[in-house]
Every structure is written in structure tokens, then in C-alpha cells.
Amino acid sequence: MSATATPLGADVAADPRSTRRSRGSDKSRAEAKLGWYLAGPAFVILVLVTGYPIVQALYDSLFSYRLTAPADREFIGLRNYGVILTDTLWWEALANTALITVVTVAVELVLGFALAMVMHKVLGWLRPIVRTAILVPYAVITVVSAYAWQYAFALTTGFMNAVVPGVGEDFDWFANKWTALLVICLSEIWKTTPFISLLLLAGLAQVPSDTIEAAKVDGATAWERLWRVTLPNMKASIMVALLFRALDAFRIFDNVYIMTQGAAGTQTVSALAYNQTISRLEIGLGSAVSVLLFVCVLAICFIAIKVFKVDLARARGEG
Amino acid sequence: MSTRWRGRLGAGGAALVLAGSLLSCGDGSAAAGTPTLNWYVNPDNGGQQRIAEQCSADSGGAYRIEVSILPSDAAQQREQLMRRLAGNDTSIDMMSLDPVFVPETSEAGFLEPIPEDLQQELSAGVVQGAVQGASWKGELVAAPFWANTQLLWYRRSVAEAAGLDTTRPVTWEQLIEAAQSQDTAIGVQGQRAESMTVWVNAMIASAGGEVIENPDAKGPDIRLGIDSDAGRAAADVMRALAEAGVTGPGVDNRDEAATANLFQQGGAAFMVNWPFVYAQGKSAAEGGTMDRAVFDDYGWTTYPAMDAGTPAAPPLGGIDIGVSAFSENPDLAFDAVRCIVSQENQAAYMVSDGNPAALESVYDDPEVQEAYPMYDAIRTSLQAAAPRPQTAYYNEVSQGIADQWQPVTSVGEQTPQESQEYIEQVLRGEKLL
Structure with missing residues (x-):
């Protein structure tokens, strides 16, 4: 996420139009310079703290390297990648991760928009209360929310079997892949919908009220105003919300780690990387999984920015 | 605000942050005279903490044992210990190890070899399975503490x-x-x-x-x-x-x-x-x-x-005490281990924490027999157990x-x-x- 944020400042400063516009204006040139001074240190630190581990992981992924047997370290080229890409477990984990990403982001977008509308419309003394209430789940740490959901559904501690109709009292949600994934997705949606609604609320605030008024005067129904005026004006913030959440959802780890530890075929890509690197201490193989995860995240960014033309600058109200 | 002023403020702020972090790194090792031994333990009912206090007191000021608690899951205990040991962490002197991870720890060179005579002392009177579990390649590499x-x-x-x-x-x-x-x-x-x-x-x-x-x-x-x-x-x-x-x-x-x-x-x-x-x-x-x-x-x-x-x-389980190869006081650590696994401590630990002793003689202790009426079944089971x-x-x-x-x-x-x-x-x- 940080990597996508840093080029913004660079874009603004290096944009030929802005240079042209500012030619001859000392004030704007000084401002651009100040921009660099302010963003520069953060940019350098980010490159150091994110760039170094990435390069180290790339390098480690070319070795057969076990942390407890450093003497046996051996250069094996791209063999780790061959092992991973021919392993059904990798593809299963990738499919699970993609499924969780698509399902949770789609549901969160619809729910988040509804909640954003509520936060936007509600007035008076209710406003801060509603906004706080909606944001509470996002303030909960993911591990805590994962435990809460697990305890609610687990056979030993849970109460959901008594609440959900058509479910027997001995039903084990985490013994079956699809029910386990369902609980994981529910927990994820509950936890991060507020984040999406917050981003969408910012978008809603940018929709010009006079355009909506004009549409009202022209006789557009509420539904038409939503589809023809509000949503098109919010496209940028919707796409940014989608991108941020998709990147976040693709790296899902906590919920799976707490609830199933990857049992019942619920392995995800991040959990797979953790298992090789941290649990097995196979630094080489684990780094290769991490690099592949990084490539997937890059691909999502690339598709979003190039294919769906997400304009990060516009979402910040700079366009 | 002039540019120069901004620069000074920034530099000053950075210096403050740096100084703060340096200061916070500096404390911690300021014990007065008595060497501190760090013992990484699996969570229990507090029995290992009590043993640490007892042994510290008994040492007559030779060492002071401090207990650090590992995660509850055996696999997570291993993850934390291995990562620290792989980084040559000198802050670990002794560790409570699940027997299944003894070979890996020893093979990686993370355990200080136990002197020959101490090996004999630590395995005398211990149930066979527990000795086997604490050994690697024919040598006792950790001290059997309790056997499950x-x-x-x-x-x-x-x-x-x-x-x-x-x-x-x-x-x-x-x-x-x-x-x-x-x-x-x-x-x-x-x-x-x-x-x-x-x-x-x-x-x-x-x-x-x-x-x-x-x-x-x-x-x-x-x-x-x-x-x-x-x-x-x-x-x-x-x-x-x-x-x-x-x-x-x-x-x-x-x-x-x-x-x-x-x-x-x-x-x-x-x-x-x-x-x-x-x-x-x-x-x-x-x-x-x-x-x-x-x-x-x-x-x-x-x-x-x-x-x-x-x-x-x-099945055989339990905990063995290993001395880290990166400990700065291995000799003191071995003294502490000797104290920790003493018969009295094993008996007290079995009664207080419910973890069966590795020493066979503990099962003859009347207090243990009263607390655990199945002591004989446990002893028989330990003798037949397979690691x-x-x-x-x-x-x-x-x-x-x-x-x-x-x-x-x-x-x-x-x-x-x-x-x-x-x-x-x-x-x-x-x-x-």
C-alpha cells in the first residue's frame, strides 16, 4: 500500500503540466520543493524498510536454506519456484485466497455503500453515534475478532448451532471446507466493511450537491439519482476502496490461522508462506512462496491501475 | 517559518527520537553483581516460577533465575526458541524443551554439550523413555525434568x-x-x-x-x-x-x-x-x-x-531443560539445571502442576501418591512408553x-x-x- 502511495508526490511534482503552469511562479516552485522535502525522508525510509526485505526474500528464494542447518545452504536457482508451481497445495491455496477476496470484497462493497449512505444522511445528534457504532468492528484487532468468531461457531464453546436454523447441535463448522470458509468470510466481512464504508463516505462527500439538486428538479427518481449521478461521481473512490480492500483481502492470514490453521482444505497463500518460513524454518522455500504472493499483489495493482484505470490522485480530490 | 528553521526542527526531532530509542536499549542489564540466568519456560500453573525462586535463593547469591514464558502451543514454543537461537540470542540461558524438539535443537548446535559426569548424574534414576527423549546421537543433551x-x-x-x-x-x-x-x-x-x-x-x-x-x-x-x-x-x-x-x-x-x-x-x-x-x-x-x-x-x-x-x-511427553550454546554463563546454568531437576523440586512440581516426574523415586513420595492415586499406572506407563x-x-x-x-x-x-x-x-x- 505504501508503495502505491509514494509515487503520488513524485507524479505531482514531475507532471510536465504542473511544471509548465508553475513556470515563472516562484511560489509554486517553492511549494513543489517543499513537497519533496516533506515527502523525501519518508520515501527514503520506506524504500529501506520495504525494499530491503523484498530483495533479501528474492535472494533467499534461490537457495535451499533451512534456518537450523545453515551449513547445508545450497544455491538451487529457480527450483523452489518449480516445486511450488507444480504443487496442488499452492493452487488450492491460491484458489481459496482468490475466492475469499472476491466474495468478501463484493459483499463488503454493497454493505459498505449502504452504511456510507446511512452515515452520510443521518443528521443531528445521531450522526456521531451512528458513525462510531459502524466503525467499532474496524477498531477490533483481527486476531481478537477471529477468536470471537471462532468461539461463536466452535462446537465446544459456540452458540451458533442453537441459533442458526436447520443446523444440528453436533454440527462442526470447521470440519468442512465450505462451512469453514463461510465463517472465515463472515468474520472478514464483519471486520472490514467499516473500512470500505469510510472510504466510500469520503467519496459521497465529494458528490456535488447542486448536481443532485438539478437531477431532482429534472424529475429523476431517487434510484436514478443514485445510478446516474451519485455513483458515476464516486467512481474514483469506489475503485480505490476496491483496490485497497482487494490487496488487503488477498493477504488474509489471521482469520485462517486462528480458526482452522489451514485444516479442512482452507489453506491460503499467506498461511502457506508462514508455514514454510516460520514453522518449517525452510527460509528458501518460504521466501519463494512470499515472492509469488508479492507477484500476485503486484498483478492486482497492475490490473486495477491499467485495466480499471484507478486514478489514485483523483480519489484524493486532486484531479 | 523559514526553511532553515524547518531543517533545524526536523533534525532536532530526529535526534530526540534516536536518543529515546538508544536510552531504552540501554537499561535492562543493570543487575547488581549477581549474574542473571534467563529461563524460557512453557506456561504452567506457576510451578517453574516457584522453582526458579527457590533455586535462586538456594544458590546463595551465585545466580538469580528469571523466568520468561513461551507461548502455550508446543509448536509455537519451538518457533520462538529456534528463531532466537538462530540469531545467536545470548539472552537465553536455559530453556524448557518438548522432547520432540531436542534432536533438532541439538543438531543445529543450539545446545551446550553436557559434561560427561553431569550426563550420568542427570540420567540416574530417570525413567528410560525420558532419558531417550532427552538424548541425541547417544549423548544426553538436555536434563529430563518431567515425563508425561x-x-x-x-x-x-x-x-x-x-x-x-x-x-x-x-x-x-x-x-x-x-x-x-x-x-x-x-x-x-x-x-x-x-x-x-x-x-x-x-x-x-x-x-x-x-x-x-x-x-x-x-x-x-x-x-x-x-x-x-x-x-x-x-x-x-x-x-x-x-x-x-x-x-x-x-x-x-x-x-x-x-x-x-x-x-x-x-x-x-x-x-x-x-x-x-x-x-x-x-x-x-x-x-x-x-x-x-x-x-x-x-x-x-x-x-x-x-x-x-x-x-x-x-505416548511419551514431558519437558527437558536445555542450556543454550549462546549462554554467557553456561557453568552457572548447569548448576541451576541441577537444582531445577532435583528430586524435591520434581515432587513438588508434580503435586502443584500435575506434571509427572521424570525421576522414578518421586513416585514413592507419599505426598505424590496421595495427590495422584494413579501414580503406579503412570510409572508403569512411563516404563513402557515409546518416544x-x-x-x-x-x-x-x-x-x-x-x-x-x-x-x-x-x-x-x-x-x-x-x-x-x-x-x-x-x-x-x-x-x-
Whole structure:
């Protein structure tokens, strides 16, 4: 996420139009310079703290390297990648991760928009209360929310079997892949919908009220105003919300780690990387999984920015 | 604000932050004179903390032991220790190690070798399985502290009603029959976790097999014995359990604690489990969360056998104390270890924390006998117990077994062969885990 944020400042400063516009204006040139001074240190630190581990992981992924047997370290080229890409477990984990990403982001977008509308419309003394209430789940740490959901559904501690109709009292949600994934997705949606609604609320605030008024005067129904005026004006913030959440959802780890530890075929890509690197201490193989995860995240960014033309600058109200 | 001023402010702020972090790094090691020994322990009822205080006091100022608590899960304890040790962390002097991770820690050179005479002292009078569990390549590399073993627990009334003779070794087959006749379950650990390996290993060992045939070998050269008659016998037991419908609800996510609860609540009248269940039942009865009559109905005997003629090889667990190779005071650490594993401390620890001692003589202590009426069953079980595979690649083998033998209902004729092939591929670096 940080990597996508840093080029913004660079874009603004290096944009030929802005240079042209500012030619001859000392004030704007000084401002651009100040921009660099302010963003520069953060940019350098980010490159150091994110760039170094990435390069180290790339390098480690070319070795057969076990942390407890450093003497046996051996250069094996791209063999780790061959092992991973021919392993059904990798593809299963990738499919699970993609499924969780698509399902949770789609549901969160619809729910988040509804909640954003509520936060936007509600007035008076209710406003801060509603906004706080909606944001509470996002303030909960993911591990805590994962435990809460697990305890609610687990056979030993849970109460959901008594609440959900058509479910027997001995039903084990985490013994079956699809029910386990369902609980994981529910927990994820509950936890991060507020984040999406917050981003969408910012978008809603940018929709010009006079355009909506004009549409009202022209006789557009509420539904038409939503589809023809509000949503098109919010496209940028919707796409940014989608991108941020998709990147976040693709790296899902906590919920799976707490609830199933990857049992019942619920392995995800991040959990797979953790298992090789941290649990097995196979630094080489684990780094290769991490690099592949990084490539997937890059691909999502690339598709979003190039294919769906997400304009990060516009979402910040700079366009 | 001028540009120069901004620069000064920025530099000043950075200097403040730096100074703050340097200051916070500086404290901590400012003990006055007495060397501090850091002991990384698994969580318990506070028994290890008490022993640390006692030994510190007894040392007469030679050392002071400080306890740092590791995560509760054995696998996570290993993760934390290994990562610290791989970074040559000098802040660890002693560590409480699960015996299954002793070979890996020793093979990696993370354990300070124990002097010959101390090896003899630390293994004298210790149950055989515990010595084996603390040894690697013929040397004692950690001090046996406590030794755990699983027993077969049952409700006396149910066993009686089923006509099960518990005075003689019980087989899995008899157990399944008894559970079926009384419409109850057998509490086994079917979670995809270490407890699954404990169970599978005990069954394979009880059937005369071995999970690993050449434990000293490097990963790719390890020969497994899962695809064998013993492995198939273990798979048969699991299949019989599932087919008879006596595994009880939620077996696929059940660990030792969940099994103990199931037994306590009456969901299963039989279970295989560690002796902590007795202390747990006792406190539940005393606390009023369980009927006293239920607790009085608790019965125990040795682990189920695979066939009537051969006695079982029950699971072996426990904790060994290792001294870190990166400790700055290894000699003092060995003195502290000697104190920690003393007979008095082991006896007190067994009474306070419910963890069976590694020293056989502790079982003659009247206080221990009173607190644990099944002391004799535990001692007998420890003498017959089989350690889990002793290998530097234990984590791969264990995770592989847990992955392939789970869920219990999916175990079939092919499981031993498939799991063996899978784990061998993982060990050769050809598969992910």
C-alpha cells in the first residue's frame, strides 16, 4: 500500500503540466520543493524498510536454506519456484485466497455503500453515534475478532448451532471446507466493511450537491439519482476502496490461522508462506512462496491501475 | 517559518527520537553483581516460577533465575526458541524443551554439550523413555525434568455395564465394542495438530512398528516406517472407530483439552489423555461445576493395546531443560539445571502442576501418591512408553502425519502408503507442507 502511495508526490511534482503552469511562479516552485522535502525522508525510509526485505526474500528464494542447518545452504536457482508451481497445495491455496477476496470484497462493497449512505444522511445528534457504532468492528484487532468468531461457531464453546436454523447441535463448522470458509468470510466481512464504508463516505462527500439538486428538479427518481449521478461521481473512490480492500483481502492470514490453521482444505497463500518460513524454518522455500504472493499483489495493482484505470490522485480530490 | 528553521526542527526531532530509542536499549542489564540466568519456560500453573525462586535463593547469591514464558502451543514454543537461537540470542540461558524438539535443537548446535559426569548424574534414576527423549546421537543433551504419558481413562460404571475387564490390558477392539454397546464415545484427538501424531505414533509403536527407521539421517535420506503392517494396523483402528460411530461429536477439531471436557460432560465414557485430566476433574468437582459422583466414577488403566498379546507402547511427553550454546554463563546454568531437576523440586512440581516426574523415586513420595492415586499406572506407563520419532526433522514428519491422517473419517487402506510418500517428498524438498 505504501508503495502505491509514494509515487503520488513524485507524479505531482514531475507532471510536465504542473511544471509548465508553475513556470515563472516562484511560489509554486517553492511549494513543489517543499513537497519533496516533506515527502523525501519518508520515501527514503520506506524504500529501506520495504525494499530491503523484498530483495533479501528474492535472494533467499534461490537457495535451499533451512534456518537450523545453515551449513547445508545450497544455491538451487529457480527450483523452489518449480516445486511450488507444480504443487496442488499452492493452487488450492491460491484458489481459496482468490475466492475469499472476491466474495468478501463484493459483499463488503454493497454493505459498505449502504452504511456510507446511512452515515452520510443521518443528521443531528445521531450522526456521531451512528458513525462510531459502524466503525467499532474496524477498531477490533483481527486476531481478537477471529477468536470471537471462532468461539461463536466452535462446537465446544459456540452458540451458533442453537441459533442458526436447520443446523444440528453436533454440527462442526470447521470440519468442512465450505462451512469453514463461510465463517472465515463472515468474520472478514464483519471486520472490514467499516473500512470500505469510510472510504466510500469520503467519496459521497465529494458528490456535488447542486448536481443532485438539478437531477431532482429534472424529475429523476431517487434510484436514478443514485445510478446516474451519485455513483458515476464516486467512481474514483469506489475503485480505490476496491483496490485497497482487494490487496488487503488477498493477504488474509489471521482469520485462517486462528480458526482452522489451514485444516479442512482452507489453506491460503499467506498461511502457506508462514508455514514454510516460520514453522518449517525452510527460509528458501518460504521466501519463494512470499515472492509469488508479492507477484500476485503486484498483478492486482497492475490490473486495477491499467485495466480499471484507478486514478489514485483523483480519489484524493486532486484531479 | 523559514526553511532553515524547518531543517533545524526536523533534525532536532530526529535526534530526540534516536536518543529515546538508544536510552531504552540501554537499561535492562543493570543487575547488581549477581549474574542473571534467563529461563524460557512453557506456561504452567506457576510451578517453574516457584522453582526458579527457590533455586535462586538456594544458590546463595551465585545466580538469580528469571523466568520468561513461551507461548502455550508446543509448536509455537519451538518457533520462538529456534528463531532466537538462530540469531545467536545470548539472552537465553536455559530453556524448557518438548522432547520432540531436542534432536533438532541439538543438531543445529543450539545446545551446550553436557559434561560427561553431569550426563550420568542427570540420567540416574530417570525413567528410560525420558532419558531417550532427552538424548541425541547417544549423548544426553538436555536434563529430563518431567515425563508425561497418556492413560486410558474411563467411567467405572460404564466400563462395568459393558463388561469391560480393566484389570488386564484393554485393546482398541474391546474398547470400540464396549463404547458401542453402551452408546457412548471414545475421546480421541482428531485435530490436525501435534496430538494426532501422538496418537498415530503410539498405535504404530504399540503394533511393533517405527515411524522413522533411521532417525539420525538427514531429511532427504530418512526412511519412514508408516507404510508397514504396523501403520496399516493403526489405520484399521481409526477406520473401525469411525465406522462404529464412536468418535463422538467434533472429533476433527478436538485436542486434548476438548477431549477432557467431553469426558467430563459425559459425551464420552472413555478417552485417551494425559494425567492433567485428573487434576482438572478434581478441581471441577471441588468447584461445583461437575458432580462429585462423576469424579468418583473416574477410572484409569494403561493405554489401549493393538492386540491382546502385546502390551501397548503409550505416548511419551514431558519437558527437558536445555542450556543454550549462546549462554554467557553456561557453568552457572548447569548448576541451576541441577537444582531445577532435583528430586524435591520434581515432587513438588508434580503435586502443584500435575506434571509427572521424570525421576522414578518421586513416585514413592507419599505426598505424590496421595495427590495422584494413579501414580503406579503412570510409572508403569512411563516404563513402557515409546518416544515420538527422534529426528531433527520432527516438525515435517509430525505436520505431515497430522495432515494426512485427518479427518479421521477419511483414513483408509491407502492412508499409510499415501502419507509416507507425501512426507518423504516434503523431506526431499519436493512438496509444500
